[in-house]
Amino acid sequence: MASLSLSISPNPDRLIDGIFVSPRRQLLRRVAINSSPSGFNFLTKLTSSEKNRRNKVAAVRMSSISPASHSYDVVVVGAGIIGLSIARQLLIGSHLSVAVVDAAVPCSGATGAGQGYIWMVHKVPGSEKWELAMRSRELWEKFAEDIKYQGMDPQEVLGWKKTGSLLVGKTSGEMAVLKEKVDQLSKAGLKAELLSTIDLKEIEPVLVVGEEGGATFLPNDYQLDARRSVAYIEKENRKYATEGRYGEYYNQPVTGLLRSGNGEVEAVQTPKYSLYSKKAIVISTGCWTGSLMQDLIRDSDIKLNIPVKPRKGHLLVIENFNSFKLNHGLMEK
Numbered sequence: 001m002a003s004l005s006l007s008i009s010p011n012p013d014r015l016i017d018g019i020f021v022s023p024r025r026q027l028l029r030r031v032a033i034n035s036s037p038s039g040f041n042f043l044t045k046l047t048s049s050e051k052n053r054r055n056k057v058a059a060v061r062m063s064s065i066s067p068a069s070h071s072y073d074v075v076v077v078g079a080g081i082i083g084l085s086i087a088r089q090l091l092i093g094s095h096l097s098v099a100v101v102d103a104a105v106p107c108s109g110a111t112g113a114g115q116g117y118i119w120m121v122h123k124v125p126g127s128e129k130w131e132l133a134m135r136s137r138e139l140w141e142k143f144a145e146d147i148k149y150q151g152m153d154p155q156e157v158l159g160w161k162k163t164g165s166l167l168v169g170k171t172s173g174e175m176a177v178l179k180e181k182v183d184q185l186s187k188a189g190l191k192a193e194l195l196s197t198i199d200l201k202e203i204e205p206v207l208v209v210g211e212e213g214g215a216t217f218l219p220n221d222y223q224l225d226a227r228r229s230v231a232y233i234e235k236e237n238r239k240y241a242t243e244g245r246y247g248e249y250y251n252q253p254v255t256g257l258l259r260s261g262n263g264e265v266e267a268v269q270t271p272k273y274s275l276y277s278k279k280a281i282v283i284s285t286g287c288w289t290g291s292l293m294q295d296l297i298r299d300s301d302i303k304l305n306i307p308v309k310p311r312k313g314h315l316l317v318i319e320n321f322n323s324f325k326l327n328h329g330l331m332e333k
């Protein structure tokens with residue numbers, strides 16, 4: 001997924017002790033009682049009677065404001081696994097407040113359709129993506145270890161498994177390429193093995209690749225369940241909402257960028273909200289980043305080329321059958 005950070009000027013509005021003060025409109029409203037299902041802040045807990053009373057008052061007050069304005073240190077556009085992870089890192093590593101805004105809901109895009117592979121078997125050492133892939137792998141390993149340290153099971157929380165990965169070939173020509181792949185990965189510091197068809201039969205009895213076939217095998221590659229991982233990260237992020245540091249605005253497509261008098265971007269606009277940021281706006285909308293940014297800057301003089309485009313694929317998820325069971329992640333050369 002791609003992310004883009006825009007530096008912005010401080011928000012003219014400000015958040016003070018849970019009360020939002022707007023110089024543009026002489027009106028106070030408590031953020032704690034914004035109970036819209038598509039955009040919400042989790043602040044202090046209220047009693048049922050107090051909550052009902054305040055919700056009624058909020059409905060009257062908010063009806064006079066279009067759109068509603070909120071202020072955070074950082075606004076993250078995109079609630080996929082990258083956007084939510086960025087929010088998580090800002091929340092646990094700083095005192096910044098963070099809002100996450102998305103045109104839909106988590107896992108409605110590439111995150112929900114992905115396989116959850118944390119694989120190096122198909123990566124090329126020295127390529128432009130190699131360092132990023134290695135760093136990603138290290139961070140996920142640390143994340144799983146942290147969860148284990150807290151007394152939880154990473155497999156249950158994240159769907160985390162050390163499945164290993166196989167890059168399979170069927171011909172002598174493909175096996176020559178796979179041997180070169182093993183040499184490259186081994187020199188890069190990864191544990192990699194070249195399996196003959198007999199070796200492959202021992203770890204994957206039901207897999208038939210022919211007499212000339214075999215596979216590149218990385219036993220330390222992982223796989224996770226993206227939906228479980230997102231649910232956990234989202235739950236952890238929401239713990240900071242009671243401090244007034246976190247808000248979610250789902251089903252709110254970004255329709256524009258708001259600028260200050262000197263032209264600096266200071267907020268994102270959605271159909272219902274103006275989300276101001278004091279520090280930065282992070283665009284983390286994956287393969288839609290290119291088209292989104294083109295839409296947002298269409299009426300400006302900015303020239304921007306983000307070579308990120310969606311691609312279509314198919315993913316078939318099946319349960320293991322007793323008569324046909326695979327033990328490792330599998331990819332064909």
